[in-house]
Each structure stands twice: as structure tokens, then as C-alpha cells.
């Protein structure tokens with residue numbers, strides 16, 4: 001039976017009355033508090049589970065390793081049966097190999113040929129490395145001093161049957177799939193992949209590859225946003241370009257709300273005459289034009305359209321990317337069942353100087369070179385080449401800051417936003 005989570009509340013994005021500029025951290029705290037998973041659970045074969053969000057804890061059905069075994073190729077024996085001095089042990093007939101257990105018992109004072117991964121036969125608790133042994137006439141000799149249980153791996157030393165192998169809400173990695181397989185689990189409970197509609201708005205936009213008149217620009221946000229969505233592990237649904245026409249946009253939202261879990265639009269987010277995204281969300285009555293104390297990305301329109309959350313991102317590509325990484329990414333992670341995750345950041349020396357005014361958070365396109373964070377030469381919000389140049393963001397706090405080269409600043413690599 002598929003379990004359908006309850007719908008989000010219509011006032012998810014409501015701001016308290018009288019709030020003017022919302023600090024970034026406050027906006028993030030509100031999102032974190034109000035959102036919840038919106039996707040149903042399903043079952044996935046291991047082979048298809050990479051990047052999916054685990055919907056329930058997974059218990060080990062079997063210990064890893066299931067039996068005590070040898071970590072090396074060599075000879076196995078009971079440590080307690082060794083006398084004083086350099087041991088000389090007769091070999092029993094047969095051998096123990098991985099997948100081909102020796103079912104007999106090795107008598108005290110005897111040794112058996114054993115290969116890496118083989119279960120330890122009865123009577124064996126210690127293995128001597130073959131390189132440390134002289135073998136002749138069905139006997140082995142080696143130096144005294146080997147420790148009990150040397151070169152062996154205990155049953156369940158990695159994980160024991162019944163223990164939790166994988167916790168719920170993980171985004172499954174290749175190593176997680178190995179662990180599930182090792183403990184006998186072949187199907188995993190996962191959340192259905194979050195579906196995210198990507199829409200561009202604006203009369204000036206044309207499709208890359210088409211002829212563009214002088215006043216027109218190519219739609220750069222849609223390929224970027226769809227790729228970001230895919231990178232986050234969700235399913236982008238391309239709903240194309242919509243002109244600055246409220247009816248057309250309404251139709252696109254209606255269609256999206258029946259097909260997807262989240263809508264990402266870019267453009268028309270502020271409150272100009274042609275800013276139809278914010279106007280429509282306002283009209284729907286569940287919209288807050290979040291004037292966030294942030295550069296770039298000040299106008300972010302957040303609203304609900306027929307129960308589906310809409311992130312109305314600013315049109316400037318740099319602002320669209322920053323707002324997606326800072327707001328939409330953690331919010332979508334909650335909607336997808338993976339919970340809220342702040343990106344990993346690092347304090348690094350600045351390779352630049354800047355006088356920052358107080359009153360808003362700033363994100364600069366940045367990259368690490370020679371152990372310092374360099375920033376892009378321009379802060380222009382339409383400078384897409386700087387996004388491509390950058391390998392991460394430098395985050396400057398809400399207060400005033402005078403940054404000199406060598407001062408410590410917060411660097412967030414793009415790789416942290418996954």
C-alpha cells in the first residue's frame with residue numbers, strides 16, 4: 001500500500017505581519033519548520049536505488065562477515081595448541097577456500113592450508129601468513145610469537161544481524177548499496193523521486209539554438225535549473241518558457257500542480273508591472289513576496305499553487321542560482337524526505353579585499369586557488385560567465401565586514417550543495 005503524506009498547509013510561506021526585510025537565517029528557519037515530506041514510499045531494487053532517499057531504517061538480515069574468516073592466504077591452527085619455541089605443525093589434508101568451507105575439524109597441533117575469505121574451520125582461530133612460513137613434506141614451520149586470532153576477521157565484526165545498517169532519510173550512496181547487499185537486503189524502501197517543474201518566464205526569452213532578435217535573450221536559467229534539479233537527485237519536468245501573460249502562466253501552474261511536487265520558476269519575481277509570478281501567487285492568496293536581506297536574490301516569491309509549493313526565483317541568473325542553492329535546495333530536501341541539511345562550509349583565508357555594508361547577507365562567486373578564496377571580479381547579477389568560473393560561494397554575514405586579504409571567510413564549495 002502506498003502511503004500518501006498529508007498535504008502542505010496553505011500558509012506554509014506566510015510571513016509575520018509587518019516584516020520588511022527578512023534575514024536569510026530567519027527565512028531558512030521558517031522553511032525548515034513548515035515543510036514536510038510530500039512524496040509517497042515505494043520499493044526499489046538495489047540496482048536502481050542510487051541517489052534515492054531511504055524511507056525507513058534498514059536492518060541487517062545477516063551479519064557481515066557471516067562467519068569468522070581469514071584475512072590472508074596462509075595456514076590456520078588453534079593458537080592454544082602451540083608450544084614454546086618456533087612451531088612446526090603437520091598439515092591436515094584438504095584446504096579451506098572462500099565459498100568452499102572445510103567441514104572437518106583441524107586437530108590440536110595441526111594446521112590447514114587456508115585462503116583469504118575462507119571461513120575458519122573448527123579447530124582454527126589463528127592464521128599465519130604464507131610469506132612467513134617454510135612448507136615442506138606436509139609440514140609448516142614459522143617463528144614463535146604470533147598473536148592469538150592473528151590475521152582473522154570475527155563473525156559480525158562489521159555489523160551484526162538485527163542491527164540498523166542504514167538509517168532513514170539517507171540519500172543512498174554507492175557504499176550504502178554495498179552495505180545493503182552485504183547484509184542480505186536486495187530491495188530498499190525509498191521515497192518516490194521528487195518531481196520538480198522548471199519554468200522560465202519573460203517575453204524576451206528565446207530557446208537556445210533559435211534565431212534571436214536584438215531585444216531577445218536566450219533562456220539560460222531553464223537548462224541551469226533543470227540540471228541543478230537533476231544534480232540534487234530529483235526529476236526535472238521541463239514546462240518550457242511562458243511569456244509575460246498571466247493567463248498563460250496560470251495555465252502552466254495549473255498543469256504543473258497536477259504533475260509535480262514543486263514548481264521552480266525564474267523571472268517575474270519582483271513587483272514590477274510584468275512580474276506575473278508574484279502577482280499570480282498573490283492572487284492565489286498564499287503568497288509571500290519574501291524581501292530577503294540578501295545579495296544577490298533579494299526578490300524571492302514563495303507561494304502555494306493548488307497545494308504545490310512554488311519557488312518564484314529572481315530572473316537574473318546569478319540570483320536564480322544563489323536562491324536555488326540557499327533556499328530551494330534544503331526545502332526540496334525536506335519535501336523529498338531527506339530532511340534539512342546545511343551545506344558543509346570551510347573557513348579559509350580571503351584572497352581579496354572588500355568593504356561590506358551591514359544589513360544583508362552576501363554571496364560572492366568564488367573558488368579556491370593556492371589555499372585562498374578568490375572572488376569573481378564583478379558582482380553583477382547577470383554575469384553568467386562568473387558562475388561558470390566559480391567553484392563555490394563565499395558567504396559574508398549580515399553585519400558590516402571589512403575584509404582584507406588573509407582574513408578568514410566562509411567558503412562553500414558547489415559540491416556541498418547536493
Ligand SMILES: Nc1nc2c(c(=O)[nH]1)N[C@H]1C(S)=C(S)[C@@H](COP(=O)(O)OP(=O)(O)OC[C@H]3O[C@@H](n4cnc5c(N)ncnc54)[C@H](O)[C@@H]3O)O[C@H]1N2
Pocket residue numbers: 200201202204205217218219220221222266267268269270271275296297298299313314315316317319381382
Ligand atoms: N525597481 C526595482 N527593480 C528591480 C529590483 C527591485 O528591488 N526594484 N530588484 C532587482 C533584482 S535584485 C533582481 S534579481 C531582479 C529580479 O527580477 P524578476 O525576478 O522580476 O526578474 P525579471 O525582471 O523577469 O528578470 C531580471 C533579469 O533577468 C533576465 N532573465 C530572466 N529570465 C531569464 C532566463 N531564463 N535566462 C536568462 N536571463 C533571464 C531578464 O532578462 C532580466 O534582465 O529585478 C531587479 N529589478
Ligand code: MOO
Pocket residue numbers: 294295296297298299314316318319381
Ligand atoms: O537578486 Mo538581484 O541582484 O539581487 O540579482
